[in-house]
Structure formats: structure tokens, C-alpha cells
Amino acid sequence: MLKNPANKYRPFPAINLPNRTWVNQIISHPPTWLSTDLRDGNQALIEPMNIERKLRMFDLLVNIGFKEIEVGFPSASQTDFDFVRHLIEQQLIPDDVKIQVLTPARQELIHRSFEALRGTKQAIVHLYNATSPVFRRTVLGLNREGTINLAVSAATLFNQLAATQPETNWQFQYSPETFTATELEFAKIICDRILDIWKPTPENKAIINLPATVEVSTPNIFADQVEWMHRNLSRRDSIILCVHPHNDRGCGVAAAELAQMAGAERVEGCLFGNGERTGNVDLVTLALNLYTQGIHPGLDFSNINEIARIVEECTQLPIPKRHPYVGDLVFTAFSGSHQDAIKKGFAVQKYDTFWEVPYLPLDPADVGRSYESIVRVNSQSGKGGIAFLLERDYNLSLPRRLQIEFSQIVQKFMDASGKELASRDIWQLFEQEYLQERESLKYVSHQLYVAEDGTQMLSAKLQISNEYITIHGKGNGPINAFAIALDSILDSVLGFKLDSKLQIHHYEEHSRHFGSNSEAVAYMEIASHFATGFVTKTLHGVGIDSNIVTASLMAITNAVNRAREHEMTGFGSKQIKQSKQIIQSERYQNFTVIQPNL
Structure with a gap:
């Protein structure tokens, strides 16, 4: 990188729009959506879609709810031409869907585009030519007047060819390509000249599209450009103002949102941001941004996983795992x-x-x-x-x-x-x-009796290794009685000495399921001062059984077993040091590493 990039690059100038209004606007309704996945998105693929993949993508776009779909660049390739003809001849276009094709301002290519659309019920024909100074000077070798004449000649031919196919309901669209780098007053002049030829009306509007062919500034400057055109274009009531943002600076979504606040009524883009270089604006993100603000976007992404998989298969491009709303990890928290x-x-x-x-x-x-x-x-x-x-x-x-x-x-x-x-x-x-049952102590069964004074007496059968013993306790409830009975045999039978009585520090229980066959789960926290010299430590045990008393006694047994293991291995740093050995032991051999399966 250069130490002084100012010697090579210059900042994009601010727009003189002191009374801009877009900053105080709130998006309250969705724009008209135009998917260009089959045109702009397709031409950006390493391997463009064949007709089968295009048909699958077209069906997906229709099912999502797009009413305007740019289906190809029929003058650019035979594949695109044949696809447009297939849609029309096989009557695959729903009555409420309008297809769009793109053509540059070249007469033979315009003829080819109208030929591709012959017989369709309704269509948008999208005309473009580059208008920025660097393109006029370096690519086209034209001055301003030559650039205008090129566009005017093409727009005139649109009128003539449309007249030969009166059965089609035509709508025309014009894009001053590289608009973001074009002088605003010149962009207005050339758009107005086109409108003078097409003569749109409020009932039959033309589309003026302002493409960020290359994103060259911050989104607020793009919004200023759009608002300036929104204010100054002629025949404004007969125009649908559209934007086609690219994502060269990573701001395509923000630019599209601010452009709508500045007066744009229509947005062109691709699902998941496919397109040349860094891609077109991501229509999924735009639509779901609206949804999270309580505005239905008019597009249905109820099954985003299926949509993502179809797009990946058609484009052969992976969707990043952190892609907004759809990436495999966007709803995942590790922290x-x-x-x-x-x-x-x-x-x-x-x-x-x-x-x-x-x-x-x-x-x-x-x-x-x-x-x-x-x-x-x-x-x-x-x-x-x-x-x-x-x-x-x-x-x-x-x-x-x-x-x-x-x-x-x-x-x-x-x-x-x-x-x-x-x-x-x-x-x-x-x-x-x-x-898991331990060899040291296992609960087998119990019987409970209530004495005349209301105290409860409990007899419990336990298994220790391969031997069975019965213990007896009396307390104010079965848990208290079992704890008393168990405490009496810990030292003599298990060799597990406590400095104080076994104490139930905390107890909770709940049902795992609804209904009569539900299991109960009991959580038991025991506390005592262990003879190993450590301070008071609490440990938990858990029991699950259809009977809540049984689950509770199992939880106590589990807690005592765990306490005995901890006394033998020690607490704190010693146990942390042993963690690797624990993990490598047979007890933990069946763990698996997962792969996302969303």
C-alpha cells in the first residue's frame, strides 16, 4: 500500500444539497422489487446457468413473490435468447409477473431484444449507455452531445419496434450507466431527453434507474444524488425512480435503504448479493430488514433454508456462514x-x-x-x-x-x-x-411409613458392589429420613467419613413432560465439611423417575457418590490437572464432533 494514497486516489466530492430531506424520512413500505439474478447475477458466475438451472431459479423467484424479473440479456448470447423464448412459448410466465430484458444502446442489439420478447403479454425493456466522464472519454470516445445522441437514437427505436408488437403491454426503462460517477446535471439532461421521446404518463410510467454501477462514495452521498434527481427530473409523476446498487464499498444495503428514503420507489438486486465484483445489493437482507421493523416486504422467505440451497445449487456459489439472516451461524451464539x-x-x-x-x-x-x-x-x-x-x-x-x-x-x-x-x-x-449408576452405591427400592406423631419412617434397599443392604431412617419427610439413614452408613460401609452430618443444602424438582406418564426430575445439592480438610463444598446429584420420591432418593444417592469421588480425587487445581486424563478415559470415549446441519 502507498504511504500517501492521496497521490493516487481522491475523495468523492460532496453533493450541494443543503436542504436534503431524506435524513428525516422513515421507510414505511416496501419498494417494487426487481430480481436480476437471471441477468446480472448470471453473467457474474464462473459457469453461467444452463436452461435447467435458469428455470429452477425463475420458479424460485416467482414462488418468493417477485412480480418483476429480469430474465436475461437476449442480445448477448444464444442461451439467454433461447431462455426468454422458452418462457414465452411454453407459457411459463404467470399473468401477474412482468419479465424484463436488458439491451445496450446499439440498434442491432435492440432489434434482437424485441425479437426475443415477441408474443409476451407484458415486458420491460431496459436500455442503458454509460454516461460518466471517464467512460465518455476513455471507453466510448464521445463527448456529452454524442452520448446523448446515442441514447436518443436508441430510445426512438424502442418506440418504433414496440409499435410493431401492439399485443404486448410495454414498459420502458433507462439507466445512465455509471450514474454515481456522472455529473448530476448531465444525468438529468440525458434522462429528460429520453423521457421526451417515450412520453410516459402517470398511467403508463417509465422507469428511470440510477445504478451505482461502481460504488464510489458513502451511502449518504448516494442518497443525496438520488434526492437531487428525485427533485429535478422532468415528468416526475410519470416516472418510477429506481436504484441498482452494487457493493464495491460493502455499503450496498445501506445505500439502497437511504436511496428509498431519498425518493427511490424500486430496487434492483439479487438474492444473497450475487453479481459482478462484490455483487449487487442483497434483496434478502433488504427485505428482512424491513420485516424486523414490522413492515412486510411483499416477498416470502418463510423457508429461507430451502431458498438458500436452491440458489447455491443454481449459482454454484456458497453462501457465507455469517451472511445476514441466512448464514448457517447467524442465529448461533457460542459466547x-x-x-x-x-x-x-x-x-x-x-x-x-x-x-x-x-x-x-x-x-x-x-x-x-x-x-x-x-x-x-x-x-x-x-x-x-x-x-x-x-x-x-x-x-x-x-x-x-x-x-x-x-x-x-x-x-x-x-x-x-x-x-x-x-x-x-x-x-x-x-x-x-x-x-450413571456407580459401583459404590446404588438405590434399589424403598418403603415409606407414617408414624402416629406424623414423622415418616423409611426403609431403603441399596446395592454396594454385589451386595445388598437395607437402611432405616426417621425424619420429617422421606428426603430427610433417607439422608439420616444414609449418613449412618457412609463411614462404616463406604469408608466415606464426613466431619458433620450429611446436609441437604438445596432441593428442586419438576416434571419433564406433560401428562400422566411424565417423568419427574429431582435436583439435590448436598453440603458438608469433608474430612480431607477442604472447606464446605456443595455438590449436586440428579435423579429421574416416574415417582418423585424415588427420583429424589436417587438424586441424593448420586450426590453422595459424586462427593465420595471428589474426596478421593480432591477439589480445585488437582482436578483441573486431571481433566485431560478424565477426557481420555473410557468414560468419555463416545463423544463426537458435530458439523452444522441446518
Whole structure:
């Protein structure tokens, strides 16, 4: 790069428009949409579409709801000519859809374009010639007058050829190509001269298209250019003012939106921004931007995944994973803080209220996306995302401290493996940590009795290795009675000594499903001062069973087993150091790395 680019490049001059009004406008309705996927988008492909792919793309555009479709450049290739003829002869164009073709200001090519359209019910013929100084001087070798004469001659021929096909409802469009680099007063002069020949009326309007053939300035300057033309063009009530933004500066969407605020009524572009160089303006992004502001765009993207796959197959171009609204990862959060916010947003979002879920400007369901991809777990993830996946896919609503505890287990796995975990793998890790039976202690069954004084007596059958024992306890409820009974045998039977009694620090339960066959899940947090010399530590256990008491006793048993394992391995840094060995052990051998499948 040059140390002083000002020696090679100059800034685009500001437009003298001191009383501009577009800055105070709000877009309140969609523009008229023109898809140029089959023309501008097609000519930008490494391998242009054959007729089968073009037909598939045309059907897609019709199904989305486009009423104006630029179907080709019939004077440029036999393939485009044959495609236009095929649409007309096979009567594949719906009555409410108007096809458009493009032609330069050359007489033999204009003849060829009208020939391609013979027999169609309605059509737009789009005329263009380059008007900017560098094109006049370097490419065409014409002065201003020569440039005007070229356009006027072509516009006159339009009138003559249309008169020979009166069965077609014709609409004409003119583009001063390279408009953004053309002097505004000259752009007005040449457009007005064309309009004087076509003589449009409010009932039969012409289209004046202002293309950002190359994006050369910031979007606000383009808006100034559009508003200047909007104010100064003659026959304004007989014109549809259109823009055709390209994306050379990466501002195509913003330029199109500001242009509408400045007076543009029609937008030309491609699905997902296909087109020459950096592409045309992305009509999907434009339309869904409107949708998120409460304005229906008149285009249907209810199944955005299918649309994306068809476009990729027709164009043989991949859609980036971060592409707005449609990329495979745009509704996905890896960051722990983002996941936590999304989880909390979904918890309070109601169907009949305004959408207010953090980090998600659009409900994925509105474009046919499932919630599967919203939260993905990697080494950057946190407790909120992990809890979200377990709640969404496995109906587990983890208490907050259990979220923290389990997220540390997942984090150790992620730090050591560096791999992303799918929801099913998070569940497998949870199941192995909190639900898998241990050899040390296994709940088998229980019986519950109520004494005359209201206290409850419990007998529980437990399995330790291959032996069975029965323990007895009395308390103010089955959980308290079981904890008392279990505490009495920890040291003598399990060799697990506590400095104080086994304490139930926190307890929660909920149903996993609706109906009479629903399972209950119980979360048990136990607290005690372990004999290893560590300060008070809480650990969780989880139990799942159709009977809530059974689920609770299983949760206590699970928590005690985990506490015993922790006493043997230690807490804190020692366990962190062992994480790699843990991950490599047989206990964690069945995890898989996922690929996005949206």
C-alpha cells in the first residue's frame, strides 16, 4: 500500500444539497422489487446457468413473490435468447409477473431484444449507455452531445419496434450507466431527453434507474444524488425512480435503504448479493430488514433454508456462514454471556408480544429456521448456553448453582479437547456425570411409613458392589429420613467419613413432560465439611423417575457418590490437572464432533 494514497486516489466530492430531506424520512413500505439474478447475477458466475438451472431459479423467484424479473440479456448470447423464448412459448410466465430484458444502446442489439420478447403479454425493456466522464472519454470516445445522441437514437427505436408488437403491454426503462460517477446535471439532461421521446404518463410510467454501477462514495452521498434527481427530473409523476446498487464499498444495503428514503420507489438486486465484483445489493437482507421493523416486504422467505440451497445449487456459489439472516451461524451464539442472555430472553418471551430476545433481531422460526442452532457449545461457551440446550432438548431446568457446577465440567472437557459439542453430547456428559449408576452405591427400592406423631419412617434397599443392604431412617419427610439413614452408613460401609452430618443444602424438582406418564426430575445439592480438610463444598446429584420420591432418593444417592469421588480425587487445581486424563478415559470415549446441519 502507498504511504500517501492521496497521490493516487481522491475523495468523492460532496453533493450541494443543503436542504436534503431524506435524513428525516422513515421507510414505511416496501419498494417494487426487481430480481436480476437471471441477468446480472448470471453473467457474474464462473459457469453461467444452463436452461435447467435458469428455470429452477425463475420458479424460485416467482414462488418468493417477485412480480418483476429480469430474465436475461437476449442480445448477448444464444442461451439467454433461447431462455426468454422458452418462457414465452411454453407459457411459463404467470399473468401477474412482468419479465424484463436488458439491451445496450446499439440498434442491432435492440432489434434482437424485441425479437426475443415477441408474443409476451407484458415486458420491460431496459436500455442503458454509460454516461460518466471517464467512460465518455476513455471507453466510448464521445463527448456529452454524442452520448446523448446515442441514447436518443436508441430510445426512438424502442418506440418504433414496440409499435410493431401492439399485443404486448410495454414498459420502458433507462439507466445512465455509471450514474454515481456522472455529473448530476448531465444525468438529468440525458434522462429528460429520453423521457421526451417515450412520453410516459402517470398511467403508463417509465422507469428511470440510477445504478451505482461502481460504488464510489458513502451511502449518504448516494442518497443525496438520488434526492437531487428525485427533485429535478422532468415528468416526475410519470416516472418510477429506481436504484441498482452494487457493493464495491460493502455499503450496498445501506445505500439502497437511504436511496428509498431519498425518493427511490424500486430496487434492483439479487438474492444473497450475487453479481459482478462484490455483487449487487442483497434483496434478502433488504427485505428482512424491513420485516424486523414490522413492515412486510411483499416477498416470502418463510423457508429461507430451502431458498438458500436452491440458489447455491443454481449459482454454484456458497453462501457465507455469517451472511445476514441466512448464514448457517447467524442465529448461533457460542459466547457464554450471549447464550445466557438468549436463554433468559426465551424464558420470558410470549407468543403474542413484541419480539425481544437478546442478540436475536429476528425470530428464526419466521424464516423457517429451527431453534437447534441458536446455542452451540465450544470453549467460549458458558453455563447459560449449556443450560439452554439441556432445557430445550431434554426438558431439564437446571438450578443456577448446578448450571455453574456442570458448566465447569463441560469447560474442562472443552479446554482439553478443543472440540465443539452437540446438544446430544452435552446430554451424554450430563448423564455420565449425574445419572450413571456407580459401583459404590446404588438405590434399589424403598418403603415409606407414617408414624402416629406424623414423622415418616423409611426403609431403603441399596446395592454396594454385589451386595445388598437395607437402611432405616426417621425424619420429617422421606428426603430427610433417607439422608439420616444414609449418613449412618457412609463411614462404616463406604469408608466415606464426613466431619458433620450429611446436609441437604438445596432441593428442586419438576416434571419433564406433560401428562400422566411424565417423568419427574429431582435436583439435590448436598453440603458438608469433608474430612480431607477442604472447606464446605456443595455438590449436586440428579435423579429421574416416574415417582418423585424415588427420583429424589436417587438424586441424593448420586450426590453422595459424586462427593465420595471428589474426596478421593480432591477439589480445585488437582482436578483441573486431571481433566485431560478424565477426557481420555473410557468414560468419555463416545463423544463426537458435530458439523452444522441446518
